[in-house]
Amino acid sequence: MDGAACPLCGGGAGPFHRSDRVFLRCGTCALTFVPEAQHAEPSAERARYETHRNSPGDAGYRAFLDRLLAPLSARLPPGARGLDYGSGPGPTASVMMRERGFVMRDYDPFFAPDEAALREAYSFVVCTEVIEHFRRPAENFQHLDALLEPGGALGVLTGVLEDDAAFASWWYHRDVTHIAFYRPETLAWIAKRFGWTLERLSRDAALFLKPGRGLCV
Numbered sequence: 001m002d003g004a005a006c007p008l009c010g011g012g013a014g015p016f017h018r019s020d021r022v023f024l025r026c027g028t029c030a031l032t033f034v035p036e037a038q039h040a041e042p043s044a045e046r047a048r049y050e051t052h053r054n055s056p057g058d059a060g061y062r063a064f065l066d067r068l069l070a071p072l073s074a075r076l077p078p079g080a081r082g083l084d085y086g087s088g089p090g091p092t093a094s095v096m097m098r099e100r101g102f103v104m105r106d107y108d109p110f111f112a113p114d115e116a117a118l119r120e121a122y123s124f125v126v127c128t129e130v131i132e133h134f135r136r137p138a139e140n141f142q143h144l145d146a147l148l149e150p151g152g153a154l155g156v157l158t159g160v161l162e163d164d165a166a167f168a169s170w171w172y173h174r175d176v177t178h179i180a181f182y183r184p185e186t187l188a189w190i191a192k193r194f195g196w197t198l199e200r201l202s203r204d205a206a207l208f209l210k211p212g213r214g215l216c217v
Contacts, residue, residue, distance in 0.1 A: 003024065004024055006024075006028065006029060007031075007136055007138060008026065008029050008031045008033075008141075008189075009031070009138070009189065009193075012027055013033070014027065016032055016167075017032075021173075023173065023181075028189075030185045031181070031183075031186050032161060032181040032182075032183070033179060033181070036135070039135060040176045040177055048175070048176065048177050049088060049110060052089060054092055055092060056090075058092075061092060062092065064157075065092060065096060065128055067157065067201065067204065068155045068156070068157045069093060069155070071205075071207070072126070072153060072207060073097070073102070076102065076123065076124060076153075078102075080103070081103040081104075081122050082103070082122050082126060083106075083120075083122045083124075084126055085107050085125050086128075087112050089111045091108075091112070092128075094106050118143070122147055122149060122152060123151075123153070124152055124153045125144055125154050125155070126157075129158065131158050132159065132172070132178045132179070132181065132182075133179065134180050141190055141194065145210065150212020150213060151209075151212040153207050153210070154208040154210070155205070155208075157204055159172040159204055160182055160184060160204055161183045162184065184200070187200070187206055195211055196210055196211070
């Protein structure tokens with residue numbers, strides 16, 4: 001497979017890396033992605049997620065999530081309302097935010113398919129280890145934008161591809177459910193596309209701030 005249209009920006013993409021799967025790189029937004037023909041079947045995808053052992057009782061996992069949740073929480077007033085988008089089989093981000101006094105809902109297409117949660121708007125949305133699974137990132141980010149109130153915040157936690165030369169040895173791409181990989185310039189492209197302000201909190205945590213008079217400070 002020599003090329004395909006980028007699922008994020010629609011730009012042309014060409015070969016980037018080949019192992020057990022093909023990885024393509026967009027020449028416009030720098031998204032690295034697995035073509036649709038090589039995506040895991042939904043049943044296999046769910047089975048993979050069911051092997052995850054993340055839970056609110058895991059101190060190490062909580063510390064990992066706090067790379068995003070702690071700085072996000074510092075920006076929010078008490079009682080702000082948020083959504084854990086892609087909460088997984090053992091929701092933890094929403095538990096941690098409730099402990100901090102925020103009002104939370106969970107959504108996950110496999111484990112918490114609450115469509116009513118997707119018909120509301122929120123002061124903040126968190127996607128922890130989620131956006132690397134997006135099959136149609138253009139549609140997914142458009143949906144996330146619609147879920148945010150003016151002035152709201154989208155917090156993402158994902159492995160960011162800082163060094164192309166290290167991709168071949170990067171464990172992150174060996175997970176068959178990981179199909180979209182973001183470079184720093186990809187995050188910047190997303191922010192520009194939706195008129196968001198991007199703040200990199202750490203190598204793998206970022207905030208997108210939607211314009212408007214909202215609750216974030």
